[in-house]
Amino acid sequence: MRYAQIVMGPAGSGKSTYCAFMQRHAEDMKRSINVVNLDPAAEHFDYQPIVDIRDLIQLDDAMEDEELQYGPNGGLVFCLEFLIQNQDWLRTQLSGGSDDETDCDPDDDYILFDMPGQIELFTHLTMGKELVNLLESWNFRLCTVFLVDSQFMIDGPKFLSGTMAALSVMANLEMPHVNVLSKMDLLSKSARSQLDKYLDPDPKALLGDITEESSWGRKHQKLSQAIGALIEDFSLVRFVPLNVEDEESVQDLLMQIDNVIQYGEDADVKIRDFDPPEENDDDDYE
Structure with a gap:
């Protein structure tokens, strides 16, 4: 891949x-x-x-x-x-x-x-x-x-x-x-x-700046609110x-x-081989 x-x-x-x-x-x-x-x-x-x-x-x-x-x-x-x-x-x-x-x-x-x-x-x-x-x-x-x-x-x-x-x-x-x-x-x-x-962001709050501070925003207030609701309700962006x-x-x-x-998910799992522990040949521990 x-x-x-x-x-x-x-x-x-x-x-x-x-x-x-x-x-x-x-x-x-x-x-x-x-x-x-x-x-x-x-x-x-x-x-x-x-x-x-x-x-x-x-x-x-x-x-x-x-x-x-x-x-x-x-x-x-x-x-x-x-x-x-x-x-x-x-x-x-x-x-x-x-x-x-x-x-x-x-x-x-x-x-x-x-x-x-x-x-x-x-x-x-x-x-x-x-x-x-x-x-x-x-x-x-x-x-x-x-x-x-x-x-x-x-x-x-x-x-x-x-x-x-x-x-x-x-x-x-x-x-x-x-x-x-x-x-x-x-x-x-x-x-x-x-x-x-x-x-x-809270789109409705941010878009409030448009509706309150510009003549275009006041005229198209419902449009701005609808756009804000679309973005917020569906978590699109x-x-x-x-x-x-x-x-x-x-x-x-x-x-x-x-x-x-999904980068790396297809890769083989890397494992490390360890040598088996050496057996203890000391008979003093019998």
Whole structure:
């Protein structure tokens, strides 16, 4: 069995940083986690990817093509479509450059797929779902990980926006899913004091900020209340905090994701053989 995380989130939510710190944490644990870059617009990241979509196609290729003439958003969509159409290239790269998929060691094959920051790819377009289905057909056990910057989740309107984005991704991809509040280390003391408010949120209370403080909220009060009730009554969205400077925080999150994808449960139980105790030949103890 092969394991993978599909790392998603809005631009600037810390996806590449998440992948880099997860990889370093795994190295400290004597564990192997590799990263695949599937963002054709990436310019810099703090990890060495085993596969890089930019070796197949770059965003500039789509934007500078005289026939296509895409903008940044359309170019990203085209690049992901091009990847799906050239899936044999991706499978070969994941297999270490061999056309034989069995060349991969399934016991050590744990991969983070660092995705573009265009969440339309996962909220309503088909490319995200097609990629998930493709990886599942290659014997990957997957978990989708959706990052939201914690600095933008501490008031009612922002909470509603982030929660609905996460819910849209969950509904579209239909996969085991973990929502992460990233950049907890960047929160101010006053913001951290509100930690419980948005880690285990009361949607109705948070959405009260919308209905009381804006004309739109007052006009659509019943709609906001209905959304809050939907989130609360069905426990659809919960967030896990992540502070990349705290090893315990990284470990707790990795453990949750490992449980979701059942990482290691297929491994053989390791036992240690002990030598039998030596017999006592001393006749003085008869």
